[in-house]
Amino acid sequence: MKISSNFDAGSIEIASLERFDDIQLNIRKDNASDFAQWFYFRLQGAAYQYCQMKFLNAGQSAYPAGWQDYQAMASYDRVNWFRVPTHYDGQVMTIEHTPLANSIYYAYFEPYSNEQHLNLIGQAQGSGLCQVTDLGSSVQSRDINLLTIGHEVESDLKVWIIARQHPGETMAEWLIEGLLSRLLDPQDPTSRALLDRATFYIVPNMNPDGSILGNLRTNAAGANLNREWLNPTAERSPEVLAVRNKMHETGVDLFLDIHGDEALPYVFVAGNEGIPNYSPRLAELEENFKHHLLLASPDFQDEHGYAKKEAGQADLSMATAYVGNQFDCLAYTLEMPFKDNANLPDDDYGWNGQRSLRLGEALLTPIYAVLNQLR
Structure with missing residues (x-):
């Protein structure tokens, strides 16, 4: 043995x-x-x-x-x-x-290997609709890949989606695979309509070092990337620094940060009610997004999740709070379970890669639903 x-x-x-x-x-x-x-x-x-x-x-x-x-x-x-x-x-x-x-x-959960990541990048580029660029290097000199999908014209809305700030939350990159498969499908009418109006900036893996090292939550320097957004440094959190710099270059109109939650057996979102710049406009966008995600995927629910922050109490070192506040935009953290989804249990597979992938496909529907309200 x-x-x-x-x-x-x-x-x-x-x-x-x-x-x-x-x-x-x-x-x-x-x-x-x-x-x-x-x-x-x-x-x-x-x-x-x-x-x-x-x-x-x-x-x-x-x-x-x-x-x-x-x-x-x-x-x-x-x-x-x-x-x-x-x-x-x-x-x-x-x-x-x-x-x-x-x-x-x-x-602990269905892995998403570096080989799968490289294949995902290659397949996306091979679609002819996607440009792959290198934003910089991680602590251990691995590439930080950005996928840009759309016309990249000034009039386009800018949709940013990042995954795996916490490397052990592999369901996040499974979700990105599903989202990309639909977004890059030239026969999908929702994708075509989205790409007529928006450019997507997608980082499938924010933490390549931690992913390969078998870490749950941190990069090779021991930084929790989702607490580095206010003051990222080239030494401790170059991954966040590179992505944040690019965001300031492009602007952001909608932001999604994809995660997994260890304890809660549900799919849910966490919003930005605690940021200083929260407004009725952002509150309406959040509600509209949730409404259409509920219709798009029965796996999603809005009853169980994190306690809402009091006004002004958001932690701006976290990606969703930083981006939402900085760019005055709709920003959500999306969480999936490591366990099963208690609302739609599956005794054989629980929550897994394929279900994460399907949720990624469904995500395009609420993005399309709120597109005309973003600005």
Whole structure:
């Protein structure tokens, strides 16, 4: 029996591998911070053996509430992922599973590898509708890719969408894949109408270092990128600095920041009611966007989510608050679950890559619905 994690996004620590029914593991911290929640590893040599994999430090992880009612993901081929029985006693999380082959992978959520990212960039460029540019480099000198889709004329509305500021929230890049597949479809009337009026600026992965390192929440320097927007630096948060500089060059009329939430089993949005520049115009835009997203996707709901901020209490170091306040524009953080979606549960797959992808396709509908109100 062997456990390994020395691959793209792999992350685990082994405490004991003496028995199949008593595999003892620890969730590894991000490379330069104390956040610990993401895991992804390969188990070999356990075919047809009843395995109990105990995560000893789950109770000390970054978001222990994330383990309640959570089911881990597994795959034999890293393409088809499914949920496996998992339970949490308040301290230790345990996966119980009998693998049907000698090689199997387990992960916190369905991964989105760097190879998938590079393929996504290539396919988007190959559509003939998309320009790929390099905004700069990450802490470890990886490319920060920007996809520009549209005519790039001054009269166009500017729609910015970013994903994976928190690298372990891989559902965010799955969503981008779905959004791009629809936006780049020349036969889709919504996409054609959008691109007649707007230019889209899309960053599929804000945190390439953290993604490859197997981090949950931070970049290679230990920075939580979604707390760096007021004062990004080339040393600590070059990823945010590069994207923010480009935003100030182009302007922003609509902004979406795509995330995943560890604890809440719902798809929801967080708005900007707490920013200094909040206005009735922005409030109306938010409501209109939510209304049309509810119609576009039954996976979305607006009953459960984060508590609304009091007026003036928004944290402007966060992307949505910074961008919404700076550009006086509609700005939303969109959250998807690591667990299942409690409103539309799926016992076999839970919330996964494909459902994130479908939500990305649906997102074009509320964007189109509010387009004429943005300015």
